[in-house]
Amino acid sequence: MAEAKAIAANKSHSEAERRRRKRINGHLATLRTLLPNTIKTDKASLLAEAVRSVRELKKTTSELGATTMSDDDNDNYDDHTTLMKKFMFPSESDELNISYCNNSMDSDGTLIVKASICCEDRPEIMMELRNALSTVQGKVVRAEMSTVGGRIKCLLWLQMLENGCKEGLLVQLRSALKVVMDKATFGPQNMGQDLLGNKRPRLLGGPMNYV
Amino acid sequence: MAEAKAIAANKSHSEAERRRRKRINGHLATLRTLLPNTIKTDKASLLAEAVRSVRELKKTTSELGATTMSDDDNDNYDDHTTLMKKFMFPSESDELNISYCNNSMDSDGTLIVKASICCEDRPEIMMELRNALSTVQGKVVRAEMSTVGGRIKCLLWLQMLENGCKEGLLVQLRSALKVVMDKATFGPQNMGQDLLGNKRPRLLGGPMNYV
């Protein structure tokens, strides 16, 4: 009796352990298909490669300034639209943010500053941005922009040439961009023409057909 | 004698196995520090999370069109400059590429096409790009640009609204962008003014001081 019990217990125990191993090895196999250069390596090397890849990919995305997706519990990342929305989409409210970029010390000691502006879109905005940026002692080394529904979001990476008085440069940058942002909403040409129909041409966003 | 041998062999065997387990668990621990939401989960769940993260990060980088870094053996990714160069930098030669974007089927069945153009920079190029794109039945949902040394590289993501005659749209897009690209090099205003000194204002790149 007791012996039969013990045998049955042992059996279920080993079976449970087998299931556990199967789960682990299954994930390992999946990982192997996902990673490159991992066709014939052993388990430990596979995990080392996984660590390396995760580090590299995280670095890439953070350098690009992409929002980390793991911040919430939404697992629905299957369509392009969702990714775009999470990555960089103009929001309904005007926004102006300036921050130092991660790992931004350049080889020659200059600093990369990231600025983002979100406001109403309009055709003159590129020229205005150019004018605004010309007042700042920094060089735009990268830009991204996206528009939807008549609003524009623009990300700018500025290489700050002068190491001295960083704070002053940031203040200048902020106020210069703020002018652009506010003009989009409160500027005269906007107040007038918007009521005539939204037919101004745009570089980005909106059906291009009627331009 | 033989028995002592056998015991010694068993000992080294179990020690080797112990080392192996230690290596594996070490990588697992590293992975645990790298991944979020993995403070108190078991080994299998950790690996599942790793799989999820790798998939997500790969998707993010591929959507952004970043070059996969694993393609070569250069491990020196420590500075911003290197990353930028690998990601997107204007090259010396004019380039025009059009391709379908990975995972680009949008929820409403439209297609995302990625176009990249690299040519000489000039202030009118934004306006010219806008004009060129207005001739194509597609909507620019995202753009990235970067300039250095008087050259510009521009990445465009276009959402193709019409499913029919895709190829025709791509041909139109290509020829429209080619006009912009070639005008930068061979256009009249370039031929003339370049010799007068390169003082034309630029939105991106180049010292902004003298604008």
Added chain:
DNA sequence: TCGGACACGTGACTC
């Protein structure tokens, strides 16, 4: 008491 998760030592296999 069960069931899950882990580390351990061992037999089998490969180079």
Added chain:
DNA sequence: TGAGTCACGTGTCCG
């Protein structure tokens, strides 16, 4: 042969 890796069953701890 010897050193490495793997799957397995088992002992142990925890909720």
